Amino acid sequence: MYQKVSSNIDKLVDHLFRHQAGKMISVLIRLFGIYNLEMAEDVVQETMRQALLDWSLGNIPDNPEAWLMAVAKRKAINCVRREKYICHFAEKYDQLLKSSWTSSHIFDNVFLENEIKDSQLRMIFTCCNPALSAESQITLTLKTLCGFNIREIACSMLTNEDAVNKRLYRAKEKIRNFNIPFEIPQGKELYKRLDAVYLVIYLIFNEGYNSISDDLVIRKDLCWEAMRLATLLLEKKLDHYPKTYALLALMCFHTARFNSRLNDTGSIVVLEEQDRTLWDKELIERGFSFLSNASTSDEISEYHIEAGIAAQHCLAKSFEETDWGTIYSLYVNLEKIKLSPIIALNKAIIAGKIEGAQKSIELLQVLEKDKSLGTYYLLPASLGEFCLQINDKQQAKRYFQKAKSLISSRAGIELLDRKIASCEAD
Numbered sequence: 519m520y521q522k523v524s525s526n527i528d529k530l531v532d533h534l535f536r537h538q539a540g541k542m543i544s545v546l547i548r549l550f551g552i553y554n555l556e557m558a559e560d561v562v563q564e565t566m567r568q569a570l571l572d573w574s575l576g577n578i579p580d581n582p583e584a585w586l587m588a589v590a591k592r593k594a595i596n597c598v599r600r601e602k603y604i605c606h607f608a609e610k611y612d613q614l615l616k617s618s619w620t621s622s623h624i625f626d627n628v629f630l631e632n633e634i635k636d637s638q639l640r641m642i643f644t645c646c647n648p649a650l651s652a653e654s655q656i657t658l659t660l661k662t663l664c665g666f667n668i669r670e671i672a673c674s675m676l677t678n679e680d681a682v683n684k685r686l687y688r689a690k691e692k693i694r695n696f697n698i699p700f701e702i703p704q705g706k707e708l709y710k711r712l713d714a715v716y717l718v719i720y721l722i723f724n725e726g727y728n729s730i731s732d733d734l735v736i737r738k739d740l741c742w743e744a745m746r747l748a749t750l751l752l753e754k755k756l757d758h759y760p761k762t763y764a765l766l767a768l769m770c771f772h773t774a775r776f777n778s779r780l781n782d783t784g785s786i787v788v789l790e791e792q793d794r795t796l797w798d799k800e801l802i803e804r805g806f807s808f809l810s811n812a813s814t815s816d817e818i819s820e821y822h823i824e825a826g827i828a829a830q831h832c833l834a835k836s837f838e839e840t841d842w843g844t845i846y847s848l849y850v851n852l853e854k855i856k857l858s859p860i861i862a863l864n865k866a867i868i869a870g871k872i873e874g875a876q877k878s879i880e881l882l883q884v885l886e887k888d889k890s891l892g893t894y895y896l897l898p899a900s901l902g903e904f905c906l907q908i909n910d911k912q913q914a915k916r917y918f919q920k921a922k923s924l925i926s927s928r929a930g931i932e933l934l935d936r937k938i939a940s941c942e943a944d
Contacts (some may be wrong), residue, residue: 527573533565534582536739540663541815542590544637545628548835550613551596551608552644552693552700555662561597565590591629595621605847608700637665639750640700645689646714649696654689657682659718663745666725674725676894702754709759716821718762719744738776745769764821770805771828774798786933790837802832809814823852842871859890867900875907894923915941 537560545556568589569582580583587916598607603614609630614620627633643658656675660666672679692698703711748769751762778792787793809825827848836842849865862885870878882901891897902917915938922934 527570531566531569531583533927534586536665537743538586538639539665540636541634541718542587543643543662545634546594547700548628548637549608551606551872552698554605554607555690557597557694561590561593564593577740587629591625595625597816599683628753635653635750635753639702639754642715642718642747643711644700646711646718647698648710649692649698650689652683656718656721657685658689660721661686664722668862670725674721683900712759712761716765718737718749722747724784727772741769741773745884747761747774754889760815760817761819761821764825766826767805767910768821769806769823770801770808771832773874774801774805774832780929784929786929794836797832805829805832820856823848823864843867846872859885863891863897863900875904879906893924895921908942911941
């Protein structure tokens with residue numbers, strides 16, 4: 519019984535860490551200064567440890583989110599009192615924080631809900647400063663704002679953990695050396711940074727939707743967090759950028775399918791077998807509304823096209839009625855503006871819907887030789903599926919076994935085990 523309670527507390531804290539860590543770090547950075555990032559991270563870690571300790575004793579608050587913010591605020595105040603004679607805080611607040619007369623008022627003001635949202639946007643745009651490489655921008659944002667661990671970042675970016683650690687170290691060094699400001703840029707500088715911001719939000723969503731977690735394939739909390747961050751852009755009057763709407767449309771269309779992607783036992787349900795009556799019609803309608811808003815200019819981005827692909831699935835009343843020709847054409851256009859082995863993989867899969875399984879096998883085997891998706895389980899899993907369709911069960915089994923070796927999620931492993939069993943059946 520104790521282990522079950524402890525496990526539930528761990529999951530609750532992990533869930534809240536995803537939602538709240540970025541908020542806490544952002545508001546603390548606003549006070550401490552971006553060059554004191556590690557100090558802010560330490561306060562957040564202490565807060566989460568306090569939650570684990572107190573809540574494991576049965577002291578779970580009615581409003582855990584508010585509790586975390588209150589504890590983070592209290593620990594930050596203690597940190598300022600402890601470090602005020604040796605540390606330089608954010609220039610705007612340094613002297614105010616070091617004064618016993620004004621520090622309390624400053625903390626109360628910055629921890630207001632509207633200020634927290636503003637701090638998060640500042641954090642996103644600061645992490646996406648052009649002084650940092652594109653890889654460092656994404657890595658830093660996923661780590662500090664979104665609560666990703668090193669392994670998750672490595673999987674999301676198709677790299678290794680050592681490379682992620684090096685990127686984080688270099689990013690933090692540049693932040694200190696370049697004295698990067700904690701701000702939302704204006705005018706042309708804002709536009710230059712938006713692409714990196716969109717990409718980070720997209721990766722957060724993608725990690726939630728195709729999670730490599732050991733016990734979940736879909737982590738709704740990450741997906742909703744990505745949608746919330748994108749909505750923040752609209753709230754801050756950044757709604758005149760069509761990509762913002764296109765990205766939101768894409769996320770709405772995918773999120774609408776949540777309830778049909780896992781069955782009652784937590785096993786994956788493939789698209790072909792999903793109960794479409796479970797798809798969230800309200801989210802689909804919102805997706806089409808966002809897509810309409812995204813079409814107010816001639817600009818076509820990768821998010822416009824990917825939203826268009828997702829929209830085609832939502833429009834089809836059944837898997838058999840899916841307009842694969844239009845989807846394939848959209849992938850062709852997507853590949854013209856965004857070269858990616860994953861796009862090539864998806865295009866190869868769709869080709870099989872139009873020209874047959876053998877065509878997909880040929881295209882996927884070219885990708886297999888290229889090695890760029892060597893650790894991506896969906897490549898051998900897709901090859902296994904198409905080999906099964908042409909009744910080459912022996913080869914299909916080998917591919918499914920390889921895919922199984924590349925995935926850690928329980929639901930994913932169970933699906934592949936079912937596929938392997940189907941290859942062994944007479």
